[in-house]
Amino acid sequence: MAKLVLVNPGKDYEYGVHEPLNLLTLAAYVQKHGHKVAIADQLAGEDVLKKIKRLKPDFVGITGTTAVISDAYEIAEWCRRNGFKTILGGVHVSVMPEEALQYADYVVKGEGEDALVKILEGRVEKGIVTGKVITDLDELPKINRDMINVKYYQKGKDRTPGTHLHFVPPNTRLNSVLFTRGCPFNCIFCHNSWRGLRVRFNSAQRMIEEFKELERKYKTQAVFFMDDDLLCHKPRIKEFCRLYKKEKLRIIWGCQARVSTIDREILKYLREANCKQITFGLESGCQRVLSMLKNDTTTVEQNRRAIKLVKEAGILACGSFMIGSPTETEEEIMQTKKFILENDLDGVGVSITTPFPGTKLWEMCREKGLIPDKIDWRNFNLNKLTFGLTDISQKRMEEIRNEFEKIILEKNPGLSPRNILNVAIRHPSKAVRRLLENPGAVPVILKRMLKKGIG
Ligand code: B12
Known part of the structure; x- marks a missing residue:
């Protein structure tokens, strides 16, 4: 041993x-x-x-x-x-x-x-x-959250109110789950583009067992599915929703899915099983850039339609976007801004396109000579890539990023002045750095304070 x-x-x-x-x-x-x-x-x-x-x-x-x-x-x-x-x-x-x-x-x-x-x-x-690829995920033993500080993670939303978990109210015990490995699509920026593995998932029964344990043992109130695309196999999710109702579970949950999997029927199942948020990788408001990033598998129109259907079903529709992709022009980035402003998303995340090693995007950038010889991997966090992939200057990209930051703040109710103050008190150096990096946020926060006070 x-x-x-x-x-x-x-x-x-x-x-x-x-x-x-x-x-x-x-x-x-x-x-x-x-x-x-x-x-x-x-x-x-x-x-x-x-x-x-x-x-x-x-x-x-x-x-x-x-x-x-x-x-x-x-x-x-x-x-x-x-x-x-x-x-x-x-x-x-x-x-x-x-x-x-x-x-x-x-x-x-x-x-x-x-x-x-x-x-x-x-x-x-x-x-x-x-390593050897695990073919049947249900054969893996059940995880034991007692090995970590569960309480710390359960307070994750309160510590980081600006996070993507818009469906989680303050003071809610939160946990994460993951029941899938792999993804059938090959978006060029994603790790699945090099892993090239078959999609595998746990059975609905196994998912329910984990939900039951979370609710009963850890008193979990909200769960986020980390699966790249929860709806990639609909029969299993329908079965999960059916069992969820049968077991009378109460946990509210959010997930990530692809826009092409959304229809009224599946949304009915999800809503009845307490799904409160669906996040889509919408990536760009410009069809040319979207097609490049997602290998021609989605359209801007599909993105619009999915947002509409999800909202109609009474579920929060959230989207993540990428700006600064190779060959992208400023005009194309502004199409993304327009898309965000025109579509009534409940939460928005915008990241700087980052070529993670091994991905198709990494190879593309290397071929174009865009990757510097010396790299600080700490900057590969989707926020502060220090080398540009476009013809737009780094200074201009920063200004554009600040413009987007303002929209993100407007769209994120979690970032109320009170929440920001709470976090700033706990992490003062980070708060000062954030403010210096995003001066555009100041007027938005002040405007909110004037409107609502601190609370
Ligand atoms: C959960 C998750 C997170 C969580 C927790 C991260 C963590 N440390 O576990 C949070 C939200 C914190 C997070 C943050 C980020 N994430 Co993340 N995240 C994921 C996600 C959705 C699931 C990870 C997971 O558990 N997978 C399932 C397990 C089974 O797979 P695995 O992690 O690869 O682990 C297997 C092997 O790699 C290996 N292995 C892993 N560790 C070890 C250690 C040892 C000793 C051994 C022997 C083997 C081994 O064995 C595991 C079992 O087979 C993946 C996407 C995905 N579906 O995998 C992205 C992913 C890992 N994240 C990604 C990114 C980019 C980020 C961020 C940089 C984004 C950001 N700016 O916030 C940060 C980085 C912060 C961090 N702490 O690492 C990328 C990573 C790309 C890269 N090259 O680094 C991924 C792959 C998503 C993607 N679309 O490309 N992430």
Whole structure:
């Protein structure tokens, strides 16, 4: 039996809204194979080095998306210096295994369950280990949220009121779930464009079991589905909604879906099972850019229609958009602004197009010579890419971004002056930086204060 500590790296409290489902899944699998495992959660404010020193594991396994990989590498270096066998896994190192191997003894490419057990049992050599794809997700053992600070994550919305979870009222206990791996579409900016894996999902029965546990054991009141496209297989979701009603569950929930899957029938099922928000990757108000990003699979008209239908069904319709894609012009970006203003979305997120390593977009940008030689992965967070992908100057992009920031604030009731003040008191340096980065937000906040006071 080996002893393992799994680490969730990252110091930005804004990332700590959803629990680390990937580590919980790995932990449950490793435990089922007879090994001892704990989770050290830097995102939830734990001192991970102290915990590792205290637990003295045989192995430390660290995950990381691109945005937090520098934190992951720092921890990995420390572990190696202190004599712990170190494993790196997750989306970033799966496409950059050689880079990661400079910091760890083992690097796992792809799905980690099987590879991790082999490493713990000494059945593979040090170096890059390729994971085996799990074909039946229901065969994976149930996750155990007692391994993390559930209460911390349940308050995620109150800590980060500006987050995308518009359906979650203040003081609501929130959890996240994920029942799908993969996506049938290949949007060029998404990790699915390199993973190329078949879509797999848990059965409706298994989903209901987790909902029941959340409601009864953790008193959860709201859930967000992290699945890339919850509706990619409708019969299963209809069955989930049917069972939800049969079990008389009360949790309210939100999810992400593709506009092409929306029709009145499925919306009726979702509404009756307490679905309160659907978020779409709407990406652009310009058909040329949308077609480029989504491989010609959706249209601006479909986007409009989906928003209308969802709102008609009494569910919040939210959208995320990307600006600054390769070849995009300022006029095309303004079509996105127009789309947001014309369509009555209940929540809007706008990110700077970011070429994550391995994606088709990354390859496209590399071919065009847009990727600099020296990169700070910390800037790969969808907000502050420091190199441009368009002909628009970085200064002008910042101004455009500020214009969008104003619209985001208008559309986000969670960002009331009271909520902003609360967060600013808890995280003053971050608040000052935010304000300096987005001066355009000041008049909007002041306007709200004049209209509503602080509360
Ligand atoms: C939940 C989630 C989040 C949560 C939690 C993140 C986390 N640390 O778990 C939150 C909201 C915080 C988040 C934030 C961000 N996310 Co996010 N997120 C997801 C999401 C929807 C699910 C992740 C998941 O649990 N997947 C299921 C598990 C089973 O898959 P997995 O994570 O790949 O893990 C498997 C393997 O990678 C491997 N593995 C993973 N870790 C380890 C560790 C070891 C030791 C081993 C051996 C193996 C291993 O084994 C796992 C099981 O097979 C994915 C999309 C998706 N559907 O996967 C995006 C995704 C991971 N996020 C993404 C991005 C871009 C971000 C942000 C940068 C966005 C932003 N600015 O806010 C931030 C980064 C912050 C952060 N802390 O990492 C991208 C990552 C791209 C990249 N190259 O980094 C993804 C892939 C979405 C996409 N469309 O491309 N995210």
